[in-house]
Amino acid sequence: MSDVHALSGAYALDAVTDIERQQFERHLTGCEICTEEVASLREAVSELSALTAEEPPPELRGSVLAAIGETRQLPPRVGSPSRPARRTPRRLLVAAAAAAVVVGGVGVGVTRPWQDETGSGQVVSLADRVLRADDAQRVTQEFEDGAKATVVRSPSLGRAVLVTSDMPPAPKGHSYVVWLQQGDDMVNAGSMARSPDQTVLLEGDASTASAAGVTVETDPDAEDATTDELVALFPF
Incomplete structure (x- = not known):
């Protein structure tokens, strides 16, 4: 992949191949920006798991896919050495996570997070x-x-x-x-x-x-x- 930074969202949602995972994990050891973004996205997904699951209207999937097709993912901007620039505002990370939940049916293996009914707070997938x-x-x-x-x-x-x-x-x-x-x-x-x-x-x-x-x-x-x-x- 020409821009390994672009894998951060897919990696956080466990939607990468084994080769991409190995490549991105090597990249994470030296990229504070991607490390921070992955942590933020995973936290956003965890928060989404507490929401009540509802059947989305039929037109929602089409609108989400259309919006994704019109959105260009840019590589991170380089900030000062002491404080790397954040690429994506938190509200966009939450939106991206929500889109992944809605569009999860497009590819098998993309899991939807749910709150564990035991009350432990553990996030479990629908497959689990x-x-x-x-x-x-x-x-x-x-x-x-x-x-x-x-x-x-x-x-x-x-x-x-x-x-x-x-x-x-x-x-x-x-x-x-x-x-x-x-x-x-x-x-x-x-x-x-x-x-x-x-x-x-x-x-x-x-x-x-x-x-x-x-x-x-x-x-x-x-x-x-x-x-x-x-x-x-x-x-x-």
């Missing part, structure tokens, strides 16, 4: 809530090469999570796509990153799904599976 749910249902498949994949569904939360271990990458130019079986239709629930160990929050209403399946596709956003061969099937 599914995994911890009292009604969590787990279906696991183990493969001959030692890889393992588990789908966890919480009917009360209406969501499902895919957890993989030692999963080999999809063939070059392809992606693992996860589907939810809704009646006679398989609905795209998101794609998996090229990482052997990951936790993926699936999109869609898992409470009405009868199964989850994984196929290999050239288009991660495909509306229909192009192959009849399932890599894995998880009946609920």
Whole structure:
């Protein structure tokens, strides 16, 4: 990436690849500006977790995406050696965090923060809530090469999570796509990153799904599976 400073927002929201994470963490050791911004953004996300979750109106996602497309992210200005200049006012950091929560459904793996119901103040993701749910249902498949994949569904939360271990990458130019079986239709629930160990929050209403399946596709956003061969099937 030509401007490593621009990774600060994605890094704070854990929306970077492993390579970007390593690159940015090396950068953080010598950049006080980015260190300060990451801390501020994480604090803003923590504050957002105390808000009451409500279903956003349909037009909100489109307006947020349009605003993001018109906003240019600039590299930090260099301040005096004794006090580095702050790049982004705090109110903009809060807005950026709010946008990330609203647009989280665009990419699988971007988590939404929630307040822990135990009252401890710990911020937990929706994926964690599914995994911890009292009604969590787990279906696991183990493969001959030692890889393992588990789908966890919480009917009360209406969501499902895919957890993989030692999963080999999809063939070059392809992606693992996860589907939810809704009646006679398989609905795209998101794609998996090229990482052997990951936790993926699936999109869609898992409470009405009868199964989850994984196929290999050239288009991660495909509306229909192009192959009849399932890599894995998880009946609920």
